[in-house]
Amino acid sequence: GGLCFGGIVALELARKLRAEGEEVQLVLMIDSFAPGSITPKVSEAGTDVQRSMKVQYHLQNLRQYGPGYLWGRVRKQLWRRNWQRLQNLYVRLGRPLPEQFRDVEEANTIASDSYQARPYDGDVTLFIASEKEAWNDYAPLNGWDHYIQGELAVENVVGGHLSVYDEPHVQDLARKLNHYLELATPG
Template sequence: MATLPLTPNGKVDRKALPAPRPGDFEADQNYIAPRDVVERKLAALWEDVLGIHPIGVKTSFFDLGGRSLLAARLFMRISRTFGKDLPLATLFHAPTIEQLAHKLRPQATATSYATLVAIQPGGFKPPFFCVHGGAGSALFLHRLAREMGPDQPFYGIEPEGLDGKRFQRTTVEQMAAHYLAEIRKIQPEGPYYIGGYCFGGLTAFEMARQLRRQGQQVAVVALFSASLRFYRAAQKQMPAAAVAPKSRTALTRLMRLVRSPRQTIGWRVVSWTRTLQTKVRRNTIRLFLALGLPVPQALRTMYVTRMLSQAEENYAPGRYDGTLILFRGQGLYENDPDMGWDGLADNFENYEIGDGGLLSRRDIMNEPLVGLLAKQLSACLERARDVGASSCRETKFDRSVAASSSKASAMPVIETAG
């Protein structure tokens, strides 16, 4: 593009940006062709799934614009082709065709599904541990880990169930205790720096509470787009206009049917079909688990998501005697800026990322906003290391604007323009 599209106020209009094309991720100039049968089969799968041709055996999946959904599709194809079930997290230490081929050769040892995933194990700073989102995989965290720099060790945490086996820990409290046990194998004592995305924010919060009860120091608890949807300490009153009476909803449906019966009936058929498909898949999952068999790979994300959703619905958070740091996209939560966390911690800090125009809560974890998120998170970690606490209220950023808070305790909202 010769110029970037702008909004009326002069900011980049991300909604008007064109979608990336396969040509935008062409293989680098140091192209090395596949050299044996395994690499050739892998290359064909990569090129088909990513829509890029050719792909050299030394080119990273992440450099090609690979994302979690594409990785899931790729690994299902790999499982069918090679008969081996590899975790998506394998891409962290085997991101190229050459490296992944070593995992698929007949003499290769089986790769296990680990709870703690070393996304970036090197570095001299205290490690940061980040809990998975509602779908389970921690693969999307690679961008944030990369932006944090090579000096910051970064570990992702993944749940049970990704291997298709039955969940042994079904509550947030049990998951938090298990994750802490894994973390303490690497870092036996605090201070701890932990965080979580979406559902992972709840788990990180509970982990911090358990660490406090064990007498451990928690330096940072970072919540990324983590909304507390149930059991809020301060229930938010919804505007009357936002709650439509059932009679009005029924009338709207009837009027829609009268105006365009064919389209309305078509929508209903699609809805019923999807509902039926969901029921069939859920029953298939139950059947496999009842028989003691692993859930098929194509159904594992659904299984994990459902189990995590049930855990979220049953979790009633207690109070945390420390500081919570919330990072959220600007413009997505204007009617719920604290996302339910106000009243649950001694101190609460709220940071906005971006300049508006976001499409989803995941946007802050992706380009171009993930760099801004990493900058603010790094500053919070640095301040916590320097002063032995998790406050970063005085952090300064280029083009940052401090906004007032609704709390008397002066919880800052920092808006960082993109």
């Protein structure tokens, strides 16, 4: 199982194991999104409404998580911008990116952005965060109903995409995860 991109990795590992004849007892995906399942909202008022919604969202998180939230957002944006510039430079030069510049998070982002979902013939349990960013539209079941051919069990968990791992929300997630782990444990 895994959160967001980790859920996609878990699904692909399960697909490969099943293709090799292995039994896969449990696939858990925590607020993972199928490709194309999130689209920015378009409003008559244009981007001003979207900006206002984003500001409100970030102010709420700033109040909830303190200044560290804001610093984390700024740091991540700066890192992404510089990462993209560095990557573009190496592409233009026709050279591979040096090992010391390869970052797992960025590699995950690149892999996630280029991921092509395929049908999965097994069962999956999808945990969906109850809080969504107001400036996006989300496909029902995070878009996975188009790809999961087995049973798609859905559990709603309290919190947002990242805050499901924070107190007090993590208690709800842990209780529900434990339930499925117990079901999958033989004996």
